[in-house]
Amino acid sequence: MKHTIKHNPSYALLDVELSPGESIQAEAGVMVYMSDDIHINSILGGGFLAAVLRKILGGESMFFNVFTAKEKPVNVGFAPDLAGDIFKLNVSDTPVVIQKGSYLCSETAVSLKTRFGGLKSFFSSEGVFLLEAGGSGSLYLSSYGGIVEVNVDGEYILDTGHMVAFEKTLDFTVSKTGGWKSTIFSGEGLTMRFKGHGKLWIQTRVPRGFISWLMRFLPS
């Protein structure tokens, strides 16, 4: 399977070339184009109950689409809704936990499960559900804005909403920025404090920032 990421970092598009028999699974609705000779199969994302919960509580699609090349090599293009970058990640020994909106597509050897993020995930505005990618293979994630890879060594503080994905060797708690005063007045609000060692991927922009900028121009 070959891939090219075009027009990044702002309006990235992922082009995947599948050899006959090869498959790739993607979040429903992210396909931009595809060759004629492709078979599409819709599967429930992360098990039945998880899929239903994703739909009800997360507002996401219940299904993933699996694109399979039939007899000749084919191309499929994927792009997320928002402007931003796409990057490839190799999942191997350490599973990766992904913020719900950042998953784009992955090889079928990558196993995906929806998992409960707990209260901390809820308060970090990353949603109640997170996606966990295990197994081994390529995983393509999207970001709003650019993407930065961070090697967390001990502790790392991140503003809520910037998290894209992290290795499962890391854990995070949600805490206030400083004292109560700075939490309320500094405009920084709550932050995510990562602990442990491993990789963390962050996005340089947060959708909510754009939305609140936009709100100022909307007639009330």
Add this chain to the structure above:
Amino acid sequence: MNYKATLYSEQFTDGKVSVELQLFHGDLLIARHDSGSVEFDLKNAKLVAGGFDNNMLYIYPDHNVTSPAILVQDLSLLKEISASSNEIVRQKAMQATGIQKKKKFNKIAGIILIIVFFSGLMSIAFTQSAGIIVKLIPVKWDEKIGELGYPSAIASMAPGSTKIEDKYVLQSIEEIKNRLSVSLKNTPFKYNITVLKSPVENAFALPGGKIVIFTGILLKVDSPEELAGILAHEIMHVEKRHAMKQIVSRMGLSVLFQVIVGDMADAGSVILEVGSELLSLGYSRNMETEADKEGIILLSNAGIPADGMIQFFKKMSENEKELKSMSWLLTHPLSEKRADELAKIYKKYPPLNVKKFSTNWKILKSHLK
């Protein structure tokens, strides 16, 4: 015993390397990798439970939590360390286990909180929208749920009770019912009353119009007007489809689930199945108030003085002992405020063209004994 682990250190190109761990004398940890080894003295080390699932152990050579660090996913190492002969090391292991357990507990508590939060939101949403949803449900379903709920309601309140066939009793009650139902304009429901012989002092209406009166409450009532008051209240629960609203608001999630899955026919069968069980849940305060008010208006239209009903309430609440034994009042709690409100509504809606009932209540009572 050997443990597979990861050693994080700046000296490696990737920032980490796979190692094999071994514990010596209960306090010395040696990590071997392809190009050498590292020793950690556990007496000075820091042990921290970590990882997103809290199933990993970080070991640092001192109090500093930056690299070098060892990450072990196999927690049986923690057990081996807990068995160390060194007191300090043992305590460190115990502390790490404690933190791990506490974090797991927090996680579960968090999950429960979120579930409670969302089901709270859902139930508020469904209580608010239940009225709208119920309008979409065909009236036939009320009757069906009433039919399904009848045997279990009787079985739970008065098992083995028999029907009263006495003509005088049935005709008297039929007269009251007819006076009331004639005054109901455009009702889609057909009311039919069953009188059951049982000491239970209760009367209730099932959705769709089936009303059950136990002889227990008939013996407590002193006039046809008092019984008319109780019946008017129960009829208004049916007319306002309170039971259906309760069912929809409580079952909202599972119905929603059916709709999402896409089978509306299934949603119907779920309502019917679970609905009959939910009948026993009772009504909300607002529903009781609505039934009170609408009940008095109905009495007024039917030319029946509602002070009989208020009188019955007052009579019952004065005797506290009786109040406790009276199950109709238990489900319809009478506070002074409610009695005042009833009286206020009654003032606003006095009976039009008062007509007396032909029943002699004393004779009726004698027929019950």
